[in-house]
Amino acid sequence: xxxxxxxxxxxxxxxxxxxxxxxxxxxxxxxxxxxxxxxxxxxxxxxxxxxxxxxxxxxxxxxxxxxxxxxxxxxxxxxxxxxxxxxxxxxxxxxxxxxxxxxxxxxxxxxxxxxxxxxxxxxxxxxxxxxxxxxxxxxxxxxxxxxx
Numbered sequence: 001x002x003x004x005x006x007x008x009x010x011x012x013x014x015x016x017x018x019x020x021x022x023x024x025x026x027x028x029x030x031x032x033x034x035x036x037x038x039x040x041x042x043x044x045x046x047x048x049x050x051x052x053x054x055x056x057x058x059x060x061x062x063x064x065x066x067x068x069x070x071x072x073x074x075x076x077x078x079x080x081x082x083x084x085x086x087x088x089x090x091x092x093x094x095x096x097x098x099x100x101x102x103x104x105x106x107x108x109x110x111x112x113x114x115x116x117x118x119x120x121x122x123x124x125x126x127x128x129x130x131x132x133x134x135x136x137x138x139x140x141x142x143x144x145x146x147x148x
Contacts (some may be wrong), residue, residue: 038067038139041116046075046125046134054120055138062113062143068096068104068121073134077104079122085115097126100134106141113143 041063042055068077076097082090090109098104109116125134 037144038141041066041119041138041140043135043137046073046123046136051124052079052120052122053136054118056118057116057140059140060115061140062115063140064109064111064113064143065141066107066109066119067139067141068098069137069139070098070100070102070104071135071137072100072132074099074126075123075134075136076126077121077123077136079120080107081120082109083117083120085117088114116140 039059039061041057041059044053044055066080066082068075074097076095078095080092080094082092084090092107094104094107096104119138121138123136
């Protein structure tokens with residue numbers, strides 16, 4: 001009798017609160033959506049001084065293009081180096097300011113796609129230091145043999 005009382009009065013409300021908290025805490029904080037056929041290769045927080053970062057790509061997919069996506073603040077990207085698994089290197093010229101919530105232009109790699117080992121780039125946040133740091137996402141377009 002006491003067990004049934006405890007179950008109804010205490011355990012059920014505790015269970016409901018736990019489930020509600022679990023559902024609301026799992027929300028995404030992404031402000032940019034990734035298009036179909038593209039996938040996130042990595043991300044980095046940007047400092048206000050000139051910063052150099054390297055994203056190791058752990059995917060076994062082949063990619064035909066890259067693009068930067070920026071969240072929270074504007075970012076200036078002024079150097080890019082793509083190192084492929086086979087050792088080839090691509091250094092396209094880039095000097096873009098990418099606005100918060102925006103994407104860079106598409107950086108074409110190759111039509112037949114190649115596996116990427118890592119991507120090195122230099123960048124820095126622009127604007128007021130008090131407004132926080134930007135987040136840069138590197139996305140790659142997966143090779144699709146039916147596309148071309």
